[in-house]
Amino acid sequence: MNSCILMAEIIKEPELRFTPDGLEVTEMLVQFSGLRESEPAANLKVVGWGNMAKEIQQHYHVGDRVLLEGRLGMHTIDRPEGFKEKRAELTVQKIYPLVANLNMTGSSRTTAPITTPPQKAVSSYEPPLSTPTPTTSNVGVASQNNYSEPVPQVSKPERSSYPPVAPNPEPDVDDIPF
Structure with a gap:
């Protein structure tokens, strides 16, 4: 499955266009930081189709930080x-604002898009703490008190996917080898 989640900042205003069939398409350019501090930021073209295209054009603008979820593709130009040049392009399926722009009045940027649930501001990722799972079975577990005793090994019968073949003491006269 081709799925990509990207946290980025919009650096080129989303442009709404229409296909000859009347389908909406929005293109914008986003920028995201490199893996290391010494790496420069990278740019990526993001495309939205249909209702997603209208939503992006209406609610997102240059400078907005967003979380994008979609399919990553490569195109040759x-x-x-x-x-020939190869370029990456993200076809967005879901988009979430990272910071609510509540200080702006009289702007459509004061509310989140209708199709996305309200989001809290994301400052950093903290992985959940892992908890050990207690063992509920003694099978294959050695005693933790005495390490000098070897763990008993249980022999398993050999398994085969072929049916057992009985030995044939006399050759069959009708069996002609070719």
Whole structure:
């Protein structure tokens, strides 16, 4: 399954266009930080289709930090210089604002989109603490008190997916080898 989740900042205003069939498509450019502090930020083209395209164009603007969920694809473009260039593109399926813009009045940016649930501001990720699971069975568990005794090994019968073959003492006269 091709699924990508990306936290990014919109750096080019979403542009709403229509296909010849009348389907809405929005394109925008986002920027996300590199894996290391020394790496420069990377840009990625993001495309939304249909109702998602209208939602992006209405509710998201340059400078907004968003969480994008969608499918990552590679496209080959013929350059005028005579070579082909590969570019990555994210087709967005869900989008979430990371910070609510509540200080702006009289703007459509004061509310979250209708199709997305309200989100809390995301500051950092803290993984859940793991808890050990107690063992409920003694099978295959050695005593923890005495390590000098070897763990008894249980021999298992050999398994085969073929049916057992009985030995044939006399050759069959009708059996002609080819």
